[in-house]
Amino acid sequence: MRGTVEGLASPYPIGQMLPAVFQEDEFVQRFTAGLDDVVAPVISTLDCLEHYLDPALAPTDFLPWLAGWVDMDLGGPADPARRRRLLASAGDLYRRRGTASGLRDHLWLMFGGRVEVEDGTAVTVRTSPSATDGHGPAGLRERGAALLTVRIAPEVPVDRAAVERFVAAAKPAHLPHAVEVLPG
Secondary structure (H helix, E strand, C coil): CCCCCCCCCCCCCHHHHCCHHHHCCHHHHHHHHHHHHHHHHHHHHHHCHHHHCCCCCCCHHHHHHHHHHCCCCCCCCCCHHHHHHHHHCHHHHHHCCCCHHHHHHHHHHHHCCEEEEEEECCEEEECCCCCCCCCCHHHEEEECCCEEEEEEECCCCCCHHHHHHHHHHHCCCCCCEEEEECCC
16 A cells, blocks of 8 residues: 655645745645645656556556456466566457467466466367267267366476466366476
8 A cells, every 4th residue: 555655745835836825824834744745645646657557667566456457366476577477468368368378378477487288179070961870969979088288387386276276267168177287
């Protein structure tokens, strides 16, 4: 939470904006100087608002606030530089959400290291135009197993359960998955 910043001067002192009769009053000037100390951080924040909204320039304690704007979980990376890269890539990551390459890039940004994603999507083949060819209902036959396999060798040790929760949330809902966390 932001508060007063010691030594920060207001660019618009209230006492100097008052009518002349109050500018000569010492009590009024001391009273408004106290208000200037409270208002100065607000004015500074508003003057620099675009920097608070830029992941590369925002203060570190604002990064979770920015992540909330794009509904991104920053629970994985503790490194502020990694969090900034993750937030800066949010648009691209959400555009490719549910794809193997999007999942791989998102895992790499969150945890680092080597990430492998094998998308073992099943294929359904119609063996004939008729429904009586003996290969199940309406002549359909599945080939392959629909299993998403994720192997990650992170740069720093991570909680396997955290990776598991992330993959479960980021993958297509109908696709079963397996997660392996390898030593870095």
